[in-house]
Amino acid sequence: MTPGLMGSTVLEVRDLHTHFFLRRGVVKAVDGVSFSLRRGEVLGLVGESGCGKSLTALSLMRLLPKGGARTIRGEVLLDGENILERTPAEMREIRGRRISMVLQDPQTSLNPVFTIGDQLREAILRRKRMPRGEVTKEAVAALRRVEIAAPEQRLGQYPHQMSGGMKQRVVGAIAISGEPSVLIADEPTTALDVTIQLQYLKLLKRLQAETGMAILFITHDFGVVGRMCDRVAVMYAGRIVECGPVRQIFEAPQHPYTRALIASVPKMTGPVGRLTTIEGQPPSLMDLPVGCRFASRCAHVEQRCLDAYPDTVQVAREHTADCWKVTPA
Amino acid sequence: MSVVPPLLRVERVRKHFALTKGILFTRTLGHIKAVDDVSFDIRAGETLGLVGESGCGKTTTSRMILNLEEPTEGRILLEGEPIHALQGEALHAYRVKVQAVFQDPWSSLNPRMKVGRTIAESLIVNAWGDRAKIAERVRELLLQVGLRPEQAQQYPHEFSGGQRQRVALAAALASRPKLIVLDEPVSALDVSIRAQMMNLLKDIQAQDDVAYLLVAHDLATVRHMADHTVVMYLGKIVEQAPTAALFEDVRHPYTRALFSAVLVARPNPQEEEIELKGEVPSPLDPPSGCRFHTRCPYVMPRCSQHEPALREVSPGHSVACYLFE
Amino acid sequence: MALADPPPRISLWRLVWPARVPGGFRRTSRVPWIPIAIISAIVVMALFAPLLAPYSPIDQTLRDKLLPPAWLDGGSEKYLLGTDAFGRDILSRLIYGARVSLLVALLALTAGGGIGLGVGIVAGYVGGAVDSVLMRLVDAAFTFPAILFALLLAVTMGQGLGTLVIAITLLLWASFARVIRGEVLSLRQRDFVALARVRGCSALRIMLTHILPNVLNTFMVLVTLNIGVVIIAEATLSFLGAGIPPPTPTWGLMISEGRGRLTDAWWVALIPGIAITLMVLSVNLFGDWLRDRLDPRLRQL
Numbered sequence: 001m002t003p004g005l006m007g008s009t010v011l012e013v014r015d016l017h018t019h020f021f022l023r024r025g026v027v028k029a030v031d032g033v034s035f036s037l038r039r040g041e042v043l044g045l046v047g048e049s050g051c052g053k054s055l056t057a058l059s060l061m062r063l064l065p066k067g068g069a070r071t072i073r074g075e076v077l078l079d080g081e082n083i084l085e086r087t088p089a090e091m092r093e094i095r096g097r098r099i100s101m102v103l104q105d106p107q108t109s110l111n112p113v114f115t116i117g118d119q120l121r122e123a124i125l126r127r128k129r130m131p132r133g134e135v136t137k138e139a140v141a142a143l144r145r146v147e148i149a150a151p152e153q154r155l156g157q158y159p160h161q162m163s164g165g166m167k168q169r170v171v172g173a174i175a176i177s178g179e180p181s182v183l184i185a186d187e188p189t190t191a192l193d194v195t196i197q198l199q200y201l202k203l204l205k206r207l208q209a210e211t212g213m214a215i216l217f218i219t220h221d222f223g224v225v226g227r228m229c230d231r232v233a234v235m236y237a238g239r240i241v242e243c244g245p246v247r248q249i250f251e252a253p254q255h256p257y258t259r260a261l262i263a264s265v266p267k268m269t270g271p272v273g274r275l276t277t278i279e280g281q282p283p284s285l286m287d288l289p290v291g292c293r294f295a296s297r298c299a300h301v302e303q304r305c306l307d308a309y310p311d312t313v314q315v316a317r318e319h320t321a322d323c324w325k326v327t328p329a
Numbered sequence: 330m331s332v333v334p335p336l337l338r339v340e341r342v343r344k345h346f347a348l349t350k351g352i353l354f355t356r357t358l359g360h361i362k363a364v365d366d367v368s369f370d371i372r373a374g375e376t377l378g379l380v381g382e383s384g385c386g387k388t389t390t391s392r393m394i395l396n397l398e399e400p401t402e403g404r405i406l407l408e409g410e411p412i413h414a415l416q417g418e419a420l421h422a423y424r425v426k427v428q429a430v431f432q433d434p435w436s437s438l439n440p441r442m443k444v445g446r447t448i449a450e451s452l453i454v455n456a457w458g459d460r461a462k463i464a465e466r467v468r469e470l471l472l473q474v475g476l477r478p479e480q481a482q483q484y485p486h487e488f489s490g491g492q493r494q495r496v497a498l499a500a501a502l503a504s505r506p507k508l509i510v511l512d513e514p515v516s517a518l519d520v521s522i523r524a525q526m527m528n529l530l531k532d533i534q535a536q537d538d539v540a541y542l543l544v545a546h547d548l549a550t551v552r553h554m555a556d557h558t559v560v561m562y563l564g565k566i567v568e569q570a571p572t573a574a575l576f577e578d579v580r581h582p583y584t585r586a587l588f589s590a591v592l593v594a595r596p597n598p599q600e601e602e603i604e605l606k607g608e609v610p611s612p613l614d615p616p617s618g619c620r621f622h623t624r625c626p627y628v629m630p631r632c633s634q635h636e637p638a639l640r641e642v643s644p645g646h647s648v649a650c651y652l653f654e
Numbered sequence: 655m656a657l658a659d660p661p662p663r664i665s666l667w668r669l670v671w672p673a674r675v676p677g678g679f680r681r682t683s684r685v686p687w688i689p690i691a692i693i694s695a696i697v698v699m700a701l702f703a704p705l706l707a708p709y710s711p712i713d714q715t716l717r718d719k720l721l722p723p724a725w726l727d728g729g730s731e732k733y734l735l736g737t738d739a740f741g742r743d744i745l746s747r748l749i750y751g752a753r754v755s756l757l758v759a760l761l762a763l764t765a766g767g768g769i770g771l772g773v774g775i776v777a778g779y780v781g782g783a784v785d786s787v788l789m790r791l792v793d794a795a796f797t798f799p800a801i802l803f804a805l806l807l808a809v810t811m812g813q814g815l816g817t818l819v820i821a822i823t824l825l826l827w828a829s830f831a832r833v834i835r836g837e838v839l840s841l842r843q844r845d846f847v848a849l850a851r852v853r854g855c856s857a858l859r860i861m862l863t864h865i866l867p868n869v870l871n872t873f874m875v876l877v878t879l880n881i882g883v884v885i886i887a888e889a890t891l892s893f894l895g896a897g898i899p900p901p902t903p904t905w906g907l908m909i910s911e912g913r914g915r916l917t918d919a920w921w922v923a924l925i926p927g928i929a930i931t932l933m934v935l936s937v938n939l940f941g942d943w944l945r946d947r948l949d950p951r952l953r954q955l
Contacts, residue, residue: 048519049490163608193382194546194590195605201592202604220520223592247596264524265594266549268576274531275524275553281489395852424854436845441867447846451853500849 010214011037011060011099011182016074018052018059020067025286029055029069031238037182040208042215044229044246046222048261050282051235053218057184060216061101062091078182097127100180104187106167110159116143116170117155123174142173147203165196169203176207183208186218201228222265226250231318234258237282237293244319254321257294292323300325334409335370336540337394337427337508342367342403344389348613361612363389365564366403371557373507376534376541378555378572380548380587384609386564387544391510394542395429396420407508425455428501432513434493438485444496445471445481451504470499473536474529491522495529502533512544527553548591552576557645560584563612563620566639570646580648583621619650627652686943689936696933700752707746708734712901715741720919738911738922747903748929754904755933758815759884762822763877769823770830771873775861777831778838788831795828801890808896818897822887830876837869871948878941882934889930905930 014034020027030052037043047053058064059071062083075082083094095101103109111119120139124130130138136155143151146169159167168188175183185204189197201224208215217228225232225246233243234255242255253259263276280297283289291306292298298305302324310324317329344364347357364386371377379387392398394405396412404411407423415423428451431437438447445467452463468478474495485493494514501509514530515523527550534541545551551558552572559569560581568581579585586603605624610616616623622632632651639647640654699706719741722729729736735744777788804821811817841847842865850860885905891897892906893913900907905926912923 048521165608193609195382195586196608198590198592198604221592222520222594226595227592250595261520262594264521266524266527266547266553268549268552268588268591268593272553274528277524277528278521279525392848395848397848397851421854424852427852429849429852431845431849433845437849439846439850439864439868442863450850450855454854454856454859497849500853504853 008039009036010039010079011216012075012077013056013060014075014077016056016059016071016076018055018064018069018071020069022068027285028238028288029285030059030071031285031288033074033235033238033240035233035240035243037214037216039181039214040212041230042208042217042228044225044232045216045218045235046220046225046232046261047235048220048282050285052238052285053235054186056235057101057186057216057218060184061095061099063095096123096175096180097178098180099182099184100175100178101184101186102168102171102175102188104190106164106171106191107159109171110167112159114158115155116157116159116162120155120170120174120177123177127178138177142177143170145176145207146170146173148173163196165192165200168192168200172200172204172207176211176213179211180213182214182216184216184218187220189224190219190221197224204228222250222262234261237288238285239293239322241294241323242321244316244321248316248319252316254315254319254326255294255323256298256300256325258321260299336373336408337371337542338406338409339367339369339390339394340404340406342390342393342400342405344386344393344398345401359613362564362615363612364393364400365615367561367564367566368403369559369566369569371508371540371542373540374534374538375557376543376555378551378558379542379544379561380546380551380558381561382546382587382609384563384612385561386612387561388512390561391429391512391542391544394508395427395510396423421455425451425504426507427510428504428506428508429510429512430494430497430501430514432517434490434497434517437497438493440485443482443484444488447485448481448496448500448503450500455504457504466503467499470502473502473533474499475525489522491518491526494518494526498526498529498533502537502539505537506539508540508542510542510544513546514543515550516545516547523550530554548588549593560587563609563615565620566649567621568646568648568650569639570643574643574646578643578646580642580646580653581621581650582625582627582652586624684943686939689939692932692936693940696752696929696936697756699749700756703749703753707743707749709743709746711742711747711750711903713742717741720915720922722919723921723925735925736919736921738908739915739919742903744908744922744925747908748905748926751903751905751908751926751929754815754898754902755885755888758818758822758888759881761815761819762826762884762887763880765819766823766826767830767873767877767880769827770832770876771834771866771869773827773831774834775838775865775869778835779842779861779865780857781842785835789835792828792831795824798824800825800887801894804891805894805896808891813896813899815898818888818891821891821896822884825887826880826883829880830873833876834869834872837872838865841865841868875941875945875948878937878944881937881941885930885934885937 013036016030016033018030020029033056035043045053045056055069060076064071071084074084076084078094078098083091086094117139120142121135124135124138139155140151143154148154148166148169162170189200192200204215219225229246231244232246232249233240234257235241236257242249242253242258249258250262253262260276260278264278266275278297283293283296289295289306291308292310295301295305304324310322312320312322313326313328315321315326315329342364343366345360345362348359348361349357367390369377379390381387389398393400399413405413407426412423438444448467448470449463452458452466457463467481471478471481476492476495488496511530515526518526530541531554533539543551543554555572558572558575560567562583568575568584579588586605589603603626607624610623616633618633618635619637622628625632629651637649637651639649641647642653718730718733718737719739721733721737723736724731724734733743733745735748737743773788777785800821803824807817807821847860847864850864888897888904889906889909892904893910897906898904908926909923912919915922
């Protein structure tokens with residue numbers, strides 16, 4: 001990564017709250033999330049299912065699922081401009097061009113009744129009017145960029161004629177066709193085989209080096225984090241509990257949740273013994289405790305953990321943790 | 330090799346699915362060779378890991394062991410008896426001995442059946458005992474997998490994914506089987522829940538002396554669970570060895586690629602990754618010779634002409650590759 | 655936990671063509687109170703006909719024949735909805751007619767629905783040759799001219815409730831069988847069915863304890879959506895003279911009797927016509943709602 005590309009903040013999220021308003025009550029799925037993303041970096045957003053990581057991504061895209069989800073507070077600053085205040089029409093212009101997304105399941109990401117070519121051309125034409133021949137040329141170039149062999153033939157194929165890895169490449173090609181400055185990748189390799197996953201991750205890295213886009217990489221897999229990310233934000237029960245450079249998160253995790261989570265991953269080396277587990281369940285997002293959300297499962301819990309939510313503590317350069325028991329730098 | 334006969338023996342098993350077209354006048358377009366000449370043993374109380382990527386035939390193999398599919402050729406023996414010839418009482422006896430836990434905890438439980446009833450099912454159909462005895466066993470099983478006995482009265486939708494997988498395990502354990510086929514038992518679970526489930530599986534093996542066939546794609550899981558590991562590619566076994574030996578000394582180029590594709594939880598491990606080009610070829614028309622030769626970085630001329638046989642390279646460690654002849 | 659809330663499925667083409675209403679509020683289908691009220695009223699009418707009807711439905715009072723409804727010129731307060739050509743009270747006949755309609759619906763849906771449910775489960779679960787044979791039978795049933803067959807049946811067996819129910823059963827079972835089979839085909843792929851086999855359950859046990867309970871929702875939806883079909887079929891067959899023989903009042907028969915006098919005594923035919931329309935509309939609206947509630951996958955029905 002060229003140092004010149006890294007640095008300036010392209011996306012900044014401040015105190016984001018997205019809740020589900022249901023008849024049974026309010027589900028606080030994203031409850032005060034803040035982070036920033038710099039040009040040319042990969043920020044990993046890690047957590048277990050139900051922690052709010054995917055909903056955070058959808059809030060940034062302003063594509064909340066139907067069924068009562070609303071972003072009620074916070075700012076999403078894309079190049080300094082709060083996109084939460086943009087009109088739906090303006091948002092359509094922003095999506096795909098300035099901020100784009102790749103999702104887990106390539107099966108549902110592509111429309112089964114149109115060819116790959118149709119869907120790529122559609123995406124290209126949304127950016128710029130141009131003659132037919134040129135659109136096709138651009139579509140071929142886009143497929144070549146994601147390293148699909150024989151792109152001219154692929155254009156006429158339907159999604160079901162391609163393998164999962166291939167489809168995910170097409171999805172990637174569509175997502176970056178507008179040259180966005182931010183790409184949100186929500187578990188893009190979870191449905192792929194391991195050797196195909198590695199190919200895809202390497203491809204994403206290469207594309208990033210070419211374009212200098214920032215990637216928000218959402219995953220539950222610490223292996224993928226280690227391979228892909230520059231910085232990591234760990235989410236638990238609707239909040240980011242720890243955020244820092246990837247090396248520090250792995251080598252000196254500060255938050256007890258991060259530590260337990262990393263310890264519970266089965267390793268490829270070292271002794272084979274009992275795995276460390278985190279007992280209990282995360283709290284209900286409908287009925288969150290006043291104190292630290294991890295307190296009920298934490299081995300180091302104290303009274304103050306139950307009484308109030310801890311402040312975000314700067315533990316090292318660029319490394320923060322929400323815990324009463326960490327020592328500030 | 331050991332003198333004790335294995336619990337389960339898979340003997341030169343093939344499974345070919347005919348691909349047909351038309352309803353009335355069917356034409357066979359070809360055969361998908363899902364499993365092609367596979368042999369291995371599982372010993373009592375041990376765990377055998379079956380590893381490979383999608384389409385390698387590991388799930389088809391496990392379904393044949395469960396007697397849900399008939400092999401096209403070859404046989405599978407449980408305690409010396411061919412399982413696909415079993416009928417009536419003998420088949421029932423087999424069903425008691427071999428159980429399964431599948432990957433998807435949302436599809437494994439009947440949504441309209443109380444979990445207690447699901448757990449008791451194999452006891453009921455095999456006339457294991459009277460109602461009170463069965464209820465007592467269900468209670469015992471729920472406690473064994475870390476659930477509360479009163480949860481027997483609940484329906485699956487009241488459980489989380491990890492809890493459902495525990496229920497599925499309790500149901501598999503009910504008849505005190507000798508072998509449980511675990512088809513990706515933890516891959517749908519969250520990291521912290523995954524560790525709980527893996528520990529539980531190991532505890533139960535230690536208590537009940539049950540053997541596992543662990544079908545998985547995640548090598549780290551296999552490393553923690555399996556005593557013996559079999560690696561499959563496109564319906565063939567490419568390498569098999571005691572797990573510790575395999576992780577120490579990976580031989581087959583495909584296994585090596587698989588190992589190097591494992592992303593470990595540490596920052597930027599980019600050391601000597603073998604990135605395989607292209608994708609797994611179609612099992613409908615598998616490559617000639619060694620099936621891996623189209624993607625192998627060490628391919629030699631004879632790899633495309635002849636098929637390498639499994640050959641022992643060190644005690645218990647066999648590889649099907651010309652590099653080791 | 656774990657897969658407790660599967661990630662929202664938003665596809666990439668949604669990025670290109672965003673939904674009209676972004677985010678927005680939940681659209682809950684409202685409980686159809688008016689249809690429920692109408693259905694309840696008709697059911698009550700049928701159940702308590704002898705208590706509710708002001709007159710006997712078959713006694714003729716010829717001097718009061720063809721009186722219009724009470725609110726029209728020449729109408730009598732004695733007969734709220736007027737009288738027919740034999741001087742029988744239309745309201746009373748309507749109330750008693752509901753009995754026949756509902757009885758036929760109950761019997762035909764039990765028989766036809768039951769056969770369809772059984773055939774669908776067996777065809778879908780057993781598969782293979784059994785499935786092929788059963789589904790060809792279903793195809794045959796669809797091509798069968800049901801009305802013609804009913805008329806034939808009426809000629810050979812004689813008119814009556816039995817004939818009517820048999821004819822409508824033959825009309826119904828195939829559509830039940832087809833939908834249920836489709837449902838079973840997808841259920842059969844679920845792991846719990848394979849696991850039931852691994853536990854040693856027989857095919858019959860799997861069909862009864864694992865498949866049947868999981869198609870009951872669909873079955874109930876089909877039943878409600880087919881009540882309308884049965885009522886229309888009964889009316890049609892009675893109208894054609896292949897249904898219940900006169901003088902037993904049925905709504906179809908009442909229309910049939912009034913059809914010759916549409917110009918001078920339109921109410922004789924129109925009033926049972928309105929009753930049929932209201933009933934069928936209500937059960938269909940109710941069925942739609944039930945389908946959305948119980949089984950959103952059946953929307954295309």
